[in-house]
Amino acid sequence: MENTKIKTFNINTDKYGKLIPLEGNDTIPFDIKRVYYIYEVEENVRRGFHSHKELEQVLICVHGSVKILVKTPKEEEIITLDDPKKGLYIGPDVWREMYDFKDGAVLLVLASDHYDKKDYIRKYKNYEKYYKEKK
Numbered sequence: 001m002e003n004t005k006i007k008t009f010n011i012n013t014d015k016y017g018k019l020i021p022l023e024g025n026d027t028i029p030f031d032i033k034r035v036y037y038i039y040e041v042e043e044n045v046r047r048g049f050h051s052h053k054e055l056e057q058v059l060i061c062v063h064g065s066v067k068i069l070v071k072t073p074k075e076e077e078i079i080t081l082d083d084p085k086k087g088l089y090i091g092p093d094v095w096r097e098m099y100d101f102k103d104g105a106v107l108l109v110l111a112s113d114h115y116d117k118k119d120y121i122r123k124y125k126n127y128e129k130y131y132k133e134k135k
């Protein structure tokens with residue numbers, strides 16, 4: 001789907017366990033300016049419901065599992081993140097919803113910029129309008 005991509009990271013495995021390094025402008029396709037994580041989300045909770053104008057992010061479920069709905073006015077896809085070696089890249093202009101947080105899900109997010117309320121489009125109708133005018 002446009003502006004989204006599943007990335008599979010390389011794991012360093014040895015007898016002491018597993019380690020995955022993530023580097024900005026390398027494994028992660030942008031300079032990482034912010035990191036946050038979402039956890040202790042009840043199973044019936046749905047979050048997100050917005051798009052970003054500029055922000056790029058990579059979402060990694062480092063523990064448990066979570067479903068991500070990514071959507072544009074043209075297409076939509078549901079991705080299950082349940083593996084710490086998988087990351088979901090989401091670029092600008094993609095609507096997202098996160099739900100079905102299970103098994104102690106911890107969703108780690110690497111972001112290309114600092115928190116900026118103005119970068120969010122939080123109403124689907126406004127997002128559709130913005131998307132259609134831009135494309």
Ligand code: T46
Binds near residue numbers: 036038048057096098
């Ligand atoms: C996204 C998805 C995957 C901050 O103060 N700083 C931050 O960096 C973030 C991300 C949030 N907040 C505050 C703003 C709200 O008062 O934390 C509260 C919850 O944020 P929000 O409702 O935006 O959370 P989600 O889960 O709906 O969305 C978040 C990100 O905001 C968003 O960029 O793509 O995770």
